[in-house]
Amino acid sequence: MRVVASEVHRAHHGLELNDGQLALSHEGPKRADLIATALRATGHEFSEPNEVEEELLGRVHTPEYVNFLATAWERWVERGESGAAAMGFTWPTRGMRPTRPHDLIGQLGYHSFAADCSITAGTWPAVREAAAIAVTSADLMLQHGHTTYGLCRPPGHHATTDQFGGYCYLNNAAIAAQRLLDGGASCVAILDVDYHHGNGTQAIFAERSDVLFISIHADPVFEFPWFTGHASEIGQGDGEYWNLNLPLPAGTTMQGWMAALDTALTRIADADVDALVVSLGVDTYEHDPLGTFIIGTTDFVEIGAAINATGLPTVVLQEGGYAVGDIGANVAAFLQPFN
DSSP states (O other): OEEEOOSGGGGOOOEEEETTEEEEOSSOHHHHHHHHHHHHHTTOEEEOOOOOOHHHHHHHSOHHHHHHHHHHHHHHHHTTOOOSSBOOOOOOOTTSOOOOOSSHHHHHHHTBSOTTOOBOTTHHHHHHHHHHHHHHHHHHHHHHOSOEEEOOSSOOTTOOSSOBBTTBSSOHHHHHHHHHHHTTOSOEEEEEOSSSOOHHHHHHHTTOSSEEEEEEEEOTTTSTTSSSOOTTOOOOGGGTTSEEEEEEOTTOBHHHHHHHHHHHHHHHHHHTOSEEEEEEOOTTBTTOTTOOOBBOHHHHHHHHHHHHTTOOOEEEEEOOOOOTTTHHHHHHHHHGGGO
16 A cells, blocks of 8 residues: 655654643654554555645635744744743633634644643644655555555544644644545545544534544543534534534444444445545554554454445545554554555
8 A cells, every 4th residue: 555654754743731731742752753654564554644735724724824834933033032832821712712822822722722732843744744744645646546555644633714722733634635626536534533523624624514524432422522423413514414523422442433334334325425535543442542442453344344345436545543552453453455
């Protein structure tokens, strides 16, 4: 399989508020390095990404937000701030006016929704490169018809049109889906199999019927992002019934997870889509520090095989997975049936 990857991701490693303390993010460079090592060992062919056009980014995200991400660190330094990472500390919560401030600190709050994300000197280069990986993966699939895998880091499925959070800044899966539509697809499905709900992808396509979004994830009654991901969220306007959430309880086993996948694949078949984007999170793994599901490494082979059996032209993009000792084996297992 063709793998699109880059070493630019190493420039980004932010801080997060974790267990009441400021700490290095769980989402660190080691994740992507270990995945790349495992995929090289199993014979995958690697390619560098092409440049991504900001015009495309500005159609999935607001141009104002893209510019904010591109300039936030420089503005942070110009202010004379001494912190190692730029973070907001006030958000436009209930009862406040959701008006974008002119000040950088206010904008850091306005454009974020969680304290697990920060911006450093290397964040924008890594974020832009992850989007480029997603676009190049889509282009390669369109050119050759074969499944491609994009080793995106940072991940993307929590990023909305104008907010970052959940370790995500630009929504790589949404950008890839838009690229596939631009390339001739009339309808694209995004299947999000990350442990956490893809709130950003849902929000971006909530009112559109050219993208079917399906997410299998931990029930938000007990898990991040808490405020989205319920089964009752089905889309709005033109996008009504083009959003399907399949929340699962803590301790879900492979049997329960595969039942949800069967529901998802049936909906995709009924929608008669032209292409599939998979948001691949392997934080469903039984030993993941941020998850509660009971899925083993060999189970990922079965999951990959079921998705591959759709026969759809497919782009797989990396999202979560934080059991770094096994992350490479888990991703390689998922991709195995696609070879």
